[in-house]
Amino acid sequence: MLDKRTTEERVLGELQDGMTIGIGGWGSRRKPMSLVRAIARSTLKDLTIVSYGGPDVGLLCKLGKVRKVIYGFVSLDSIPLEPHFRVARQEASVEVMELDEGMFQWGLYAAALRLPFLPTRAGLGSDVLKYNPGLKLVSSPYEDGEQLVAMPALNLDVALIHMNRGDAAGNGQFLGPDPFFDDLFCMAAKRRFMSVERLVPTEDLLNEGSVHTLKISRMHVDGVIEAPQGAHFTECPPDYSRDEAFQRAYAATAQDAEAWEAFKRRFIDEPGDHAAYVAAVDAFRKETADKGKA
């Protein structure tokens, strides 16, 4: 069996300034945060981030890594607006391509199928077309002649995803209620990296979920990283739910420069790798619990 095990740092070595990077998950759910933090610590810049956005987008915007964001929304779910992204928008510090959520999927799907575009009714009549003047209409070549939006392929240089289980060859498994669009992100990209909660031998992949949960095929994955709690603080059910206390602390840093500097130092700069981050989070949890008791 092929062995594609790698590390966040080695993935970073494959990334370059100006790349278009797709990030899987949805809002504040199953985001490949250990990989996002590796980018956050790096010197990378001018990235285009393609995402059903959550803290991945907010964090990378706040750290000045991003030139452009392509999204349908950027949300922390239990906190409806991603506060760092909100600031970036209001300061106009990033370019945006704001799409309807379904159009976004269609763009990924077109890229996955190596098509230049896919037609859709979504977007017609709305300001999505006004604020994305590059979007074109297309007429049905059949008798109906209907005019539709030609949603262009969202071709990615790199896709980053996080799954519950995987094997060393890059087969990936989701055990939560929703696969999101991670398979499409991988198929839309030239290079694909997947972190997983736990690496298991291939023959153990069906121990926790049926064959239908094997959503990611190794033919679409170039590197796999074992990262327990790799999606923290976003949720990764059934392994863990969202760390709401930590998310609140993160969100609060958008309004408070000092709190942001402390957060950045403690959870991005100082932990040189994912294991150190997990230790820092454990310490944070203990402090919060102690405060609760006092």
Added chain:
Amino acid sequence: MSATLDEVCAVAIAECFRGDGEILCSPIGTLPAIGARLAKLTFEPGLLMTDGVGPLVANVSALGDKDAAKVIEGWLPYRSVFDVVWHGRRHVMMGATQIDRFGNQNIACIGDFEKPKAQLLGMRGAPGNTICHPTSYWVPKHSRRVFVEQVDVVSGVGYDRARALGERASRFHEIRRVISNLGVFDFQTPDNRMRLVSAHPGVELSEIVENTGFELVLPQGDVPRSRQPSEAELELLRTRIDPKGFGKKELGL
């Protein structure tokens, strides 16, 4: 029993789904969730609803009851939601930060799109929803800030814009109703301008007019009153659907 405003609103919201049958009913927000549950427990038992994540849940549980037993009847991950949206067997009730007389809705941002005064939710699913299947809106605080002459950004498509697309492209477009804390509104006018259907009990017509930033089409003669909940509906709302009073909290009651 006399009904409180949240209960009148819940009934008005439920009425939006009357006749929908076996469609995916997607209420977004607190009172829409209450009203849709009421519709399902009374005159629209065929409605399909999710638990807000992947599963379709056949039974109706009380709002905010995280431990309620779920009867799961299907699986609808996000990618399948978009399939249903485009297929059309869905009716969504969304919020609107701004809405105009033709039902154009804005949830994207306030001010200039390039450098917004306030970034809001973004386009989310509004463009696809409104061009593909029936859409209604819920506005918990009816004011001139929400009911505006012109929305800053069009997320959800209104009737004037749908008409401009031509009959073929707009054939699935329907903005059914707007429910606010003051009344019920629809677009059943010759040019699809927003019309006052009924004022909630205790609400004066002048209050509605003063809080609306454009000219509403008003009924001839006396203003109809929104329907009062029946005893059976009140019982359901208070004991089965919203025993903790989340609807009252949303309206600040």
